[in-house]
Amino acid sequence: MLKKTTIYLSGADLEILKQLSFLNNTSMTEVIRQGIQNLCESMSSAEWKAMEALDNIRKDIKNSGRSSKEIRLSALKAQKEVRGGKKTGRR
Incomplete structure (x- = not known):
């Protein structure tokens, strides 16, 4: 449709x-x-997986009842943790 x-x-x-x-x-x-x-x-397979992940995040946000600021801060915290883990994993 x-x-x-x-x-x-x-x-x-x-x-x-x-x-x-x-x-x-x-x-x-x-x-x-x-x-x-x-x-x-x-689009590559990795790009499609990223799109699916973003779609799931959007759905979770709608159902979470959290403010956009809370969600943004959580995402930034997770990003720092992931990037920090990658750095320690290389050493």
């Missing part, structure tokens, strides 16, 4: 989109869809 959305483009990007649409004899919407599909096809 398709859903409607709005995007904001610079004047230059809009002109490129119009040119691609004209050259491919298709709608600007279809050019955008093709671009998204091409981007997804070029």
